[in-house]
Amino acid sequence: MKPVSAAPRLNTPSTGNRSDKVWSPFLFAVALILLSYCVLSLFESPGLAYREYFTTEQRTQLEKIQTVFVDVLGLTDKGSTDATPLIDTVVQRLAEVGYSAVRNAGQAHDVVLRVKCEQRKTWEGTAVTGGDADLPDAPSRLWKGPACQLSYLLGGMKIKWQKEVRTEFEDAVAAAQAAQAPDPGRYAMAKLQEALEKYEFPLLLAAEWGHADRLLKLLDSPETSQARKIKIMSLLGEMQADEAMPKLKEALKDRDLARQALSAIGNLGRDGIPLLVEMMNTSPQLEVQAAAAKSLGQLGGLHGDASVVLPLLAKLQDSKTDWTVLTEVAWALGKIPDKRSIQPLYDLDKKLQAIRDPDNVTLKKLKEAVFWAIKQCDTWDQYS
Numbered sequence: 001m002k003p004v005s006a007a008p009r010l011n012t013p014s015t016g017n018r019s020d021k022v023w024s025p026f027l028f029a030v031a032l033i034l035l036s037y038c039v040l041s042l043f044e045s046p047g048l049a050y051r052e053y054f055t056t057e058q059r060t061q062l063e064k065i066q067t068v069f070v071d072v073l074g075l076t077d078k079g080s081t082d083a084t085p086l087i088d089t090v091v092q093r094l095a096e097v098g099y100s101a102v103r104n105a106g107q108a109h110d111v112v113l114r115v116k117c118e119q120r121k122t123w124e125g126t127a128v129t130g131g132d133a134d135l136p137d138a139p140s141r142l143w144k145g146p147a148c149q150l151s152y153l154l155g156g157m158k159i160k161w162q163k164e165v166r167t168e169f170e171d172a173v174a175a176a177q178a179a180q181a182p183d184p185g186r187y188a189m190a191k192l193q194e195a196l197e198k199y200e201f202p203l204l205l206a207a208e209w210g211h212a213d214r215l216l217k218l219l220d221s222p223e224t225s226q227a228r229k230i231k232i233m234s235l236l237g238e239m240q241a242d243e244a245m246p247k248l249k250e251a252l253k254d255r256d257l258a259r260q261a262l263s264a265i266g267n268l269g270r271d272g273i274p275l276l277v278e279m280m281n282t283s284p285q286l287e288v289q290a291a292a293a294k295s296l297g298q299l300g301g302l303h304g305d306a307s308v309v310l311p312l313l314a315k316l317q318d319s320k321t322d323w324t325v326l327t328e329v330a331w332a333l334g335k336i337p338d339k340r341s342i343q344p345l346y347d348l349d350k351k352l353q354a355i356r357d358p359d360n361v362t363l364k365k366l367k368e369a370v371f372w373a374i375k376q377c378d379t380w381d382q383y384s
Contacts, residue, residue: 076185266295297332
């Protein structure tokens with residue numbers, strides 16, 4: 001970043017607008033508590049949430065899953081239809097991650113995978129919100145077209161995990177007519193089968209069941225596509241699979257995989273901090289520097305480790321640091337509220353406010369990040 005002249009916007013630091021000054025101490029305390037919960041929620045790994053409600057016995061059952069009973073139901077407007085093609089697809093996809101599959105409930109199995117495919121999805125009640133429910137592959141109450149819902153039973157009990165794949169069209173009859181297909185129901189089932197062939201539910205199940213070893217084996221395979229490797233690394237990070245660190249370090253050598261590898265490392269243990277600092281300071285690629293800074297904030301917040309603050313501040317105060325990297329550095333500092341960050345952030349804010357370039361999107365994002373980080377660090381320092 002080119003050096004800019006300092007032109008203070010304010011004579012004294014301010015932690016808020018005028019309305020802040022009329023708040024009572026009690027309201028400030030309440031606001032601080034809420035703020036603390038919000039900040040801490042930024043560090044919570046989504047990979048842990050699905051395991052919190054499992055009993056010790058269930059966790060043991062998950063670890064031992066090898067054989068899956070595939071229970072598939074196909075429904076069209078005319079009633080049940082032959083689900084064999086759908087079953088074949090599910091069985092084949094599970095084999096990609098090393099799972100064995102059986103098609104008969106009487107055969108020995110460790111878990112039941114249910115796949116319900118419908119030409120016209122039936123309403124199953126109000127969906128929950130938050131977490132996985134807000135993901136694109138979560139069951140949608142609004143979708144009434146062709147869809148396959150995936151869920152599983154462990155020890156006869158239905159687990160909360162649930163995913164949904166949909167066709168590109170909602171009206172199977174109109175879509176079949178446009179494609180000159182004689183049977184809308186069969187056409188919908190064929191398109192849902194294609195969706196299951198592409199959807200990475202085997203990876204999601206391996207992550208759900210805590211089978212990092214299966215994901216690592218796929219990550220190491222030369223036959224695995226780049227897109228799939230990126231997905232695998234994302235899941236390993238969400239799982240907080242520390243055993244993935246060696247493979248993630250190796251992935252840093254691949255420019256196309258480096259950013260996702262750094263993101264995953266940001267969810268693992270403290271051992272990744274030196275590596276992230278090195279990548280932030282030495283990588284010739286700006287996107288890698290930014291990703292490393294972002295992961296430092298994630299990792300420092302996750303473990304409450306303030307050792308990442310000084311390296312981030314050094315990067316913040318380096319006049320050669322690019323604005324895109326500075327933006328991630330500022331966000332990272334905001335995730336680890338520390339009084340040492342306050343003055344450097346204010347100094348940078350003053351410099352940025354002297355730059356008048358309303359059409360510069362990068363500058364706007366940087367200003368927003370610095371403002372947010374100041375609010376987090378200054379408020380935390382004064383009222384904690």
